[in-house]
Amino acid sequence: MKSKLMTLAAVATVAAGAAAAGTLDDVKAAGKLKCGVSQGLPGFSNPDDSGAWTGLDVDYCRALAAVVLGDSEAIEFVSLSAKDRFTALSSGEIDVLSRNTTWTATRDNDLGISFVGVSYYDGQGMMVPAGLGVNSATELDGATICTNTGTTTELNVTDFFKQHGMSFELVALENSDEVVAAYGSGRCDVFTTDRSGLAAERLKLADPEAHVVLPETISKEPLGPSVRSGDEQWFKVARWTLNALIEAEEYGITAANAEEMMGSANPAVQRILGAGDNDYGAAMGLTKDWAVRAIKATGNYGEIYERNVGPDTPLKLGRGVNEQWTNGGLMYAPPIR
Numbered sequence: 617m618k619s620k621l622m623t624l625a626a627v628a629t630v631a632a633g634a635a636a637a638g639t640l641d642d643v644k645a646a647g648k649l650k651c652g653v654s655q656g657l658p659g660f661s662n663p664d665d666s667g668a669w670t671g672l673d674v675d676y677c678r679a680l681a682a683v684v685l686g687d688s689e690a691i692e693f694v695s696l697s698a699k700d701r702f703t704a705l706s707s708g709e710i711d712v713l714s715r716n717t718t719w720t721a722t723r724d725n726d727l728g729i730s731f732v733g734v735s736y737y738d739g740q741g742m743m744v745p746a747g748l749g750v751n752s753a754t755e756l757d758g759a760t761i762c763t764n765t766g767t768t769t770e771l772n773v774t775d776f777f778k779q780h781g782m783s784f785e786l787v788a789l790e791n792s793d794e795v796v797a798a799y800g801s802g803r804c805d806v807f808t809t810d811r812s813g814l815a816a817e818r819l820k821l822a823d824p825e826a827h828v829v830l831p832e833t834i835s836k837e838p839l840g841p842s843v844r845s846g847d848e849q850w851f852k853v854a855r856w857t858l859n860a861l862i863e864a865e866e867y868g869i870t871a872a873n874a875e876e877m878m879g880s881a882n883p884a885v886q887r888i889l890g891a892g893d894n895d896y897g898a899a900m901g902l903t904k905d906w907a908v909r910a911i912k913a914t915g916n917y918g919e920i921y922e923r924n925v926g927p928d929t930p931l932k933l934g935r936g937v938n939e940q941w942t943n944g945g946l947m948y949a950p951p952i953r
Contacts, residue, residue, distance in 0.1 A: 639711055639843070639850035640684065640901055648690045651677035652710035655695050655792045658816040659925040659933075660716050660736075669693045672924040673714040675914040676735055676841055680712060680857045682913035683906045697790050699766035702727050705844060712854055714841040716813060718768050723842075732855035734840045735917075737937045737946050739833035740772050741811040743818065746828050748805065753832040757782040762795050762804035764788065769809050772835040796820045810837045815931045853900050860907040862949035863888055864916035866940055871915040874908050888952050896952055907952070917947065 643649050653661035653673060660671040678688040694710050705713045706728050717723075718738075719731040742753050742761075750756065753776065763769045765788035777784050787804055789795045799807040800821050807814065811833060818824045843854050864870075867885050869877050878891045887894045890904035897906040914920055918940070925933045939945025 639847050640853060643684055643711055647685065648692050649677060649681040649684065649712065650692045650694060650710045651680075652694050652696045652701055652704050652713040652715055653677075654715045655697060657716055657792065657813060658819055659929060659931045660812070660816065661693075661714070662816075663693075670924065672736060672920055673716065673841070675920045675924065676714045676858065676861075677712065679861055679910035679914045680854060682909040683857050683902060684853065686909060688913035697766070697792075698764045699790050701766075702729060705729055705842065708844075711850075712841055712843050716810065716839050717842065718810075718837045719840055719842075720768060728845050729842045730845045730851055731840050731842045732851060733858045734838040734946075735858060736812060736839040738810040738812050738837040738839050740769055740808060740835040740837055741814050741833055742773075742830045743799075743807045743814045743827050744805060744830060746826055750830065753830045753834065754780055754782075756784065756806060758784065759805040760785045760787060760803070761806040761808055762787045762789070762799045763808050764792055764795055765790050767809070768835070768837070773808050776834045792817070793820070810839070812839075812925065812931070812933060815925075815933060819930055849901060853902065856896075856900065856952070857906075857910055859949040860888060860910050860952065861914070861917045861920065862940075862947050863952060864907070864911045865918040865947075866942060866949070869911055869916060870919060871912050874911045878908075884951065884953070 653669060656662050661669060661673040662671050663669050677691055681691045682688040694704065696704050696715060701713055701715055701717065704710050719734065723729065724731055744750050761773060761784050770786065770788055787798060789798060796817050798804055811829065814829050818827055821827060841854060841858065843851055867882065867888065869885060869888065874889065877885055878889050880886060886892055887896065888907050890897065890908065895904040897904045921935065921938065925931045927934055935945060937946045939947060941948040
């Protein structure tokens with residue numbers, strides 16, 4: 617226990633030192649944003665055949681780069697394993713971590729990082745071969761389970777099996793493609809991760825239709841971007857970029873109509889877009905059109921969702937709890953005012 621606490625303290629100390637330099641100024645001076653992403657998760661952060669990164673998490677970084685640098689392409693994407701992601705952020709290797717990462721108390725308090733919000737509400741699920749004949753996770757006593765090391769999934773599956781009086785064997789691998797390969801080869805009976813991750817990783821299997829996701833959701837997994845603690849200005853820039861994308865959807869502001877909406881009679885829209893005398897960027901060290909830059913670069917949250925993971929994409933994920941609060945979901949941004 618002492619060793620673990622010393623390690624966490626060391627990470628936090630490194631993070632505090634890195635943050636003190638002023639990340640916003642550093643990003644502007646470098647002319648690029650260093651964004652930590654996954655090792656390849658379709659729909660969230662995944663390189664295409666030409667090496668260009670796409671996905672919901674990627675689009676957040678593009679919006680942030682547009683806000684800070686006026687260029688959504690001024691980004692260096694750094695591919696990180698679940699095990700290495702927090703060290704990369706704390707050490708200053710990256711400026712922001714936008715990589716299917718769950719917001720937890722331990723991570724928020726002990727690692728010297730701060731989550732800026734939730735970009736996707738998720739929960740852990742389990743996938744099995746259809747031929748296994750299993751209809752519920754409660755039928756998995758004695759199963760061999762594959763997952764990524766360094767994640768909350770290891771802890772959640774242990775809790776679930778203990779709660780139901782079942783035993784299991786865990787196979788934890790660092791590289792996400794190694795986990796998919798192990799499961800696909802039959803080394804494991806079960807593949808467990810966030811349900812969105814299962815939808816994405818299932819696409820990598822030889823026959824995706826031969827695998828089913830069981831009905832149980834065994835945990836809460838609020839996923840979102842994070843930054844180093846101790847740099848309040850950068851934290852607010854990162855947080856309000858996400859809030860602006862969410863609030864833009866609520867008010868119908870899109871990539872296509874953002875300029876036109878500058879003339880809206882709705883005071884809330886005027887505040888978001890910095891119309892007239894409204895300037896909510898100055899206090900963060902940004903231009904008054906900071907939110908316009910983000911929205912024009914990627915579209916609002918709904919556009920980002922539908923383009924990357926929605927029903928018309930290979931992942932086919934409905935909005936569910938990721939709908940706007942006005943439509944019965946959990947997406948609710950504090951007001952820009």
